[in-house]
Amino acid sequence: MNTLQELEQLLLDGDLESLNDRIEKLQASTEFDQLYDAANLFIDYGFLSQADAIFSQLLDFLPDEAQLKIDRAAVLLELGEEDDALLLLTEIKPEDEEYAQALLAQADYYQTIGLAETALSKVREASTLAPHEPVIQLAEAELLLDSGRYSEAVRIYQKLHEKTDEIAGVRLSSRLAEAYSAGAAYEEAIPYYEELLDQETNPNELFGIGLAYYQTERYTDALNKLEQLLEMDPDYFSAYMLAGQSHSHLNEDAQALELFQKGIERDTYDKELQLAAGKSALKLQLPQESERYLKEALVLDPEYIDALVTLASLYDQQENDDALIELLTYSEADQLEIPLLHAFLAYAYERIENYKEAYEMYRKAYDGMQEDAGFMDQYAKFLLEEGKQTEALKVIRKLVEIAPEAEEWKVYLEGQSEEEV
Structure with a gap:
């Protein structure tokens, strides 16, 4: 068994004490090639500090070796020592053969600290040195994808994909599917997902193509892929939501509710699944x-507006006024300035003949509900009942403007004009 095999066996056995002894003996030698291979072995197994120590030792002996600086900088970036990594990389000069590689490593550094444009400039500088190098072109596309510049990324991925489907372990068809989907070009993404799935069935890609089918209104196709995904991985939580929504679009509300319920059984803390189940049950x-x-969704998030509005609407339809007032008055909803919720409260207070509170809620709702003909009709009737004719006329004029078909209110306004004459 040679030295590297011995080290790997110790790593596999988890014998750290013997491993440290063997590292010390190895570092006492001057067999640079063996030390270098050992450092890369440690990287493969996640022993980054040990790899860094060896690279550091090698640089003591070979201070001008650019490749060693690049390798150590990559390890330092992984260890969170970004400044030390950059210092090493900036020591590599333009005349060095490894300069383009150093620029790519610098790009990794700048991307790590959130300077995407600086990272992109480093990659493009490297591209001028090696314009036909696929790895550099790939690095530019990856940065563009991460920066949300999807169409630019697609152009590069497409060009690379014409020659091969994999560079440095990156599947170009996967990236094209991802980039097209991220840019909402779902129709264009589908062939690349299909290409990937022809070669290997993968949960993420099944979800990706399911989403692409859903977004292009191919709901049956979406369900086929999502059901396959859930058979493969029942804990792929987002698939339950998408599959349920696909059933909803096909007017298969019972099947939709069943999917949402299965998702909730797997994850009771998903407020969106709780809301979706509530809406399906309502239908x-x-x-x-x-x-x-809906109540469970609000327990998970008391300010979940969609759930709050849906539950308030349910109580309003049922004329369950006590529950509606309790929901919207004695909870976080009381702090939410949402016109529709004020309208629901106005209707509830009016029904229980608490006209003072009803008037206040109507007034609060008015500015945000002026385009809602149903609300305006109800408000106009309330104001007339309360003898507030001047305010009522203002509401009625606006109502006739947004709902010309409201003939009874047109007749009412005409009658008011005749009285004025």
Whole structure:
């Protein structure tokens, strides 16, 4: 067994004491090639500090070796020692053969600290030195993808994909599918997902193509892929939501509710699944079930506006005024300035004949509800009942403007004009 095999066996055995003894003996030698290979072995097994120590030792003996500086800088970046890594990389000069590689390493550094444009400039500088080097072109595309410049990334990935499908362990068809999807070009993404799935079935790619089918309204195709995904990985939580929504679009509300329920069984803390189940139950005329899911969503997030509005709407339809007032008055909802919620409260207070509170809620809702003909109609009637004719006329004029078909209010306004004459 040679030295590297011995080290690897110790790593596999987890014998750290013997491993440290063997490292000390190795570092006492001057067999640079063996030390270098050992450092890369440690990197493969995640022993970055040990790899760094060896690279540091090698640089003591070979201070001008540019490749060693690049290798150590990469390890330092992984260890979070970004400044030391950059210092090493800037020691590599333009005349060095490894300069383009050093520029790519610098790009990694700048990307790590959030300076995407600086990283891109380093990659493009490297590209001028080696314009036909696929690894550099790939690095530019990766940065563009991470920066949200999807169409630019796609152009480079496409060019590379014409010659090969894999560079440095990166599947170009996967990147093209990802870039097209991220840029909402789902139709263009589908062939690349299909290409990937022809070679290997992968949960993430099944979800990706399921989402692409969903976004292009191919709901049955989406369901086929999502069901396959859930058979492979029942804990792929986001697939339950997407599969349920696909059933909803196909008007298969019972199947949708079943998917949402299965998702909730796997993850009871997913407020979006709770909301989706509540809405599906509502469509299926299961108000008690709907209320239960919506309440659970609000337990998870008391300011979950969509759940709050849906539950308030349910109570309003049921004229369950005590529950509606309790929901919107004695909770976090009381602090939310949402016109529709004020409108629901106005209706509830009016029904229980608390006209003072109803008037306040109508007034609060008015500015945000002026385009809602149903609200405006209700408000106009309330104001007239309360003898507030001047305010009512203002509301009615606006109502007729947004709903020309409101003939009864047109007649009312005409009658008011005749009285004025």
